[in-house]
Amino acid sequence: MDTRKINGAYSTGSDLSEQIKEVTKDSHVRAENTQLMLNYQKGQITLPQYKILLCSLYEIYRALEEELDRNSAHPAVEPIYFPQELSRLESLERDLEYFFGPQWRKKVTVPAATHRYTERLREIGRSMPNLLIAHAYTRYLGDLSGGQVLLKITQKSMGLGKEGVAFFSFPGVTSPHRFKQLYRSRMNSIELSEEERRKVLDEAVKAFEFNIEVCLM
């Protein structure tokens, strides 16, 4: 199936899940190569950096999951709405409590880039729910892919045991590989006009850009 960009337009006829992967390929390489992610992979992330990252993830998922909940019956959201399996908010709350203590809510601070990202999520949730597909894809499929590898790295770099790493576990997902296949097939079942599809693909590139900026903290 051809998913290349032809004359500036995305070729039609292929699945959304393939097109979205293709158009965000370069962005993914750039995300992997931010200093923070390079350090992370080398096990060189510091505790203060990790705490800021957790705060950002909390604000991002709070906005994303509130907007998904609010739009759960929307035809573009319903097929990819998996709160039981994917929700990250509660696990992030547990991790924040572990790192910041019972008063963690008062201690959450995030970089301006995170605010810009959450503002965009709110705007989309209010007036362009189709575009939630792009943001849910970028975060959830990324986190499902990182999974066990990132869990191990995080535990090792910060000397953690089972506590403080709830974010990396998806107890409702037995096989991340199979779940990603299901998720892709659900994405592909969403009916979109060509223009709507193009907007979703453009938004996915933006979603990666927001994440890259958060990583530049």
Ligand code: HEM
């Ligand atoms: C340490 C940095 C990162 C590494 C090592 C990494 C690595 C990976 C790997 C190995 C996969 C699986 C590829 C496959 O199954 O074909 C993947 C998928 C993915 N990653 Fe990352 N990633 C990183 C950062 C990010 C970031 C920052 C984002 C965006 C927030 C992201 C979003 C995604 C998405 C959406 C997928 C699913 C692609 C698809 O199957 O359509 N990743 N990543």
